[in-house]
Amino acid sequence: MKHILDAIAALEDSDSTPEDFAALPLPDAYRAVTVHADETGMFEGLPSHEKDPRRSLHLDEVPVPELGPGEALIAVMASSVNYNSVWTALFEPVPTFAFLERYGRLSPLARRHDLPYHVIGSDLAGVVLRTGPGVNSWRPGAEVVAHCLSVELEAPDGHGDTMLDPEQRIWGFETNFGGLAELSLVKANQLMPKPAHLSWEEAAAPGLVNSTAYRQLVSRNGAGLKQGDNVLIWGAGGGLGSYATQLALAGGASPVCVVSSPAKAEICRRMGAEAVIDRNAEDYRFWRDEHTQDAAEWRRFGARIRELTGGEDVDIVFEHPGRETFGASVYVTRRGGTIVTCASTSGYQHVYDNRYLWMSLKRIVGSHFANYREAWEANRLVAKGRIHPTLSRTYPLALTGQAAHDVLTNRHHGKVGILALAPAEGLGVRNRELRERHLAAISLFRDRTDGGA
Numbered sequence: 001m002k003h004i005l006d007a008i009a010a011l012e013d014s015d016s017t018p019e020d021f022a023a024l025p026l027p028d029a030y031r032a033v034t035v036h037a038d039e040t041g042m043f044e045g046l047p048s049h050e051k052d053p054r055r056s057l058h059l060d061e062v063p064v065p066e067l068g069p070g071e072a073l074i075a076v077m078a079s080s081v082n083y084n085s086v087w088t089a090l091f092e093p094v095p096t097f098a099f100l101e102r103y104g105r106l107s108p109l110a111r112r113h114d115l116p117y118h119v120i121g122s123d124l125a126g127v128v129l130r131t132g133p134g135v136n137s138w139r140p141g142a143e144v145v146a147h148c149l150s151v152e153l154e155a156p157d158g159h160g161d162t163m164l165d166p167e168q169r170i171w172g173f174e175t176n177f178g179g180l181a182e183l184s185l186v187k188a189n190q191l192m193p194k195p196a197h198l199s200w201e202e203a204a205a206p207g208l209v210n211s212t213a214y215r216q217l218v219s220r221n222g223a224g225l226k227q228g229d230n231v232l233i234w235g236a237g238g239g240l241g242s243y244a245t246q247l248a249l250a251g252g253a254s255p256v257c258v259v260s261s262p263a264k265a266e267i268c269r270r271m272g273a274e275a276v277i278d279r280n281a282e283d284y285r286f287w288r289d290e291h292t293q294d295a296a297e298w299r300r301f302g303a304r305i306r307e308l309t310g311g312e313d314v315d316i317v318f319e320h321p322g323r324e325t326f327g328a329s330v331y332v333t334r335r336g337g338t339i340v341t342c343a344s345t346s347g348y349q350h351v352y353d354n355r356y357l358w359m360s361l362k363r364i365v366g367s368h369f370a371n372y373r374e375a376w377e378a379n380r381l382v383a384k385g386r387i388h389p390t391l392s393r394t395y396p397l398a399l400t401g402q403a404a405h406d407v408l409t410n411r412h413h414g415k416v417g418i419l420a421l422a423p424a425e426g427l428g429v430r431n432r433e434l435r436e437r438h439l440a441a442i443s444l445f446r447d448r449t450d451g452g453a
Contacts (some may be wrong), residue, residue, distance in 0.1 A: 390414025
């Protein structure tokens, strides 16, 4: 891959042209982080917390996939670990090979994805190497990031909101050839301009989580955040919650940040949040046992929120833990407020007291990733320096298993990055002036892991 790296290093040379990149010879194979179909039973019988992604994630040499119409082949400079990669590594809730098999039945071209290995990863920052027939907006040599919505758009359902398309998938989770690799295959309508003031690894961090938070909080498809709203944000120091916190602040709302350690509480305050709850320090226990929730703890939690907001309940709850917190989330939301949920990292079976929902006219909104427009707007905020990458640590591609283990065990702040083709951190910055203006915010999360939940 050295010839590709040399060409990318010459990007600042004005003599480099798209034709130069298009003429680069492609390798026959590339290194990629994979899970194997014949290992899907390796953790059978173990609880989630005892499963170890360092055992299931492999660094393999795999063939370069065929490039189809409307697609682009990307030289991946950096990527990052999302929770969907952790789920893939744990083979939860089902092995992702079921997704690949279903996709493979769609068409002869889609059959490329149905393989005995799965190249994972739903973020990247890199350079376009090749484009397929019908791609007009992107040319070889373009520096890009990718959002993770892969959509066919052949049904009418998706033309108002692509997330409603019956054939929408999360790239690198429900498709093959993801971003935790040296090369990646994406649809051209996943591509967005790389923010010029960020390094490769910083630019790769926001994609999935920033777009998810944008739809969930800001978009009319989500909670429709407005100025003055109080927003309860679970996991506000993590990869998803840190973007929700920034979006709330940028939109004139007041975040109430729930975190799990003093270090994460300090990060939220440095982002500009004033109301912060350390759930471990204050010892909230919303479940008495496996089957029974404790309404008294909901009330204690609600009272604490009102202490921090001047007596007001929250207008919006930014939910993603799921089972552990959902009952409390429904309870503490104000009358007529919104609980918007995009995940269930602590369990998919949500239990709550419906009296607090129907009698107080609250609503629950399901939110899943983002459409192209929402992802583009979220990326535009990053490019303008309004939202900053939350990247605490970066690993080489060969240590992706360790990075996934960090995320599984909550030993991180913000995102955990992965260097693919980039030989070192800090490369790829094009706009030094904008970077200097925002350097303090960009550096906020770096190397601040505290080794615990």
